[in-house]
Amino acid sequence: MWGKSTAAVFLGMPLAVLVTGFAALLSSDQANTTLPWLLVFFLIWIAVMTCTFLFKTGLRAWLWxxxxxxxxxxxxxxxxxxxxxxxAA
Structure with a gap:
């Protein structure tokens, strides 16, 4: 359980940032879509942390x-x- 929990804590946020960043960067109008994606970021983060507990072991969670x-x-x-x-700057 500790392995999965630490994977969720330490790897959940970078994965959520990555998903949010790709979604915002791939949109055609970054000026109008960045803020909504930033608002959805917290939900993505929670979803990633929740999915961590679907792995069989903590090692698999860390590796994947x-x-x-x-x-x-x-x-x-x-x-x-x-x-x-x-x-875009």
């Missing part, structure tokens, strides 16, 4: 969620470095 976090941020870095997405 950690792998998704690393892969997601690597993809985000690749998209930004290649110029496929641009962050």
């Amino acid at each position: 969620m950690g792998g998704l976090t690393v892969a997601g941020y690597a993809a985000l870095h690749f998209l930004k470095a290649s110029g496929l997405i641009r962050i």
Whole structure:
């Protein structure tokens, strides 16, 4: 139980930030869609933390969620470095 709980606490927020960030970046009108996605962020965070307890063991939760976090941020870095997405200032 401790393994799943710590995975939810430490990896839940980065995954929720990643999902929210991808959703906001992939929208066509970032100026009008960023705020609604930021408001939905808390619900996504709770959903990710809840899904952590569906894993059989804490190790699986850490490996899957950690792998998704690393892969997601690597993809985000690749998209930004290649110029496929641009962050509006």
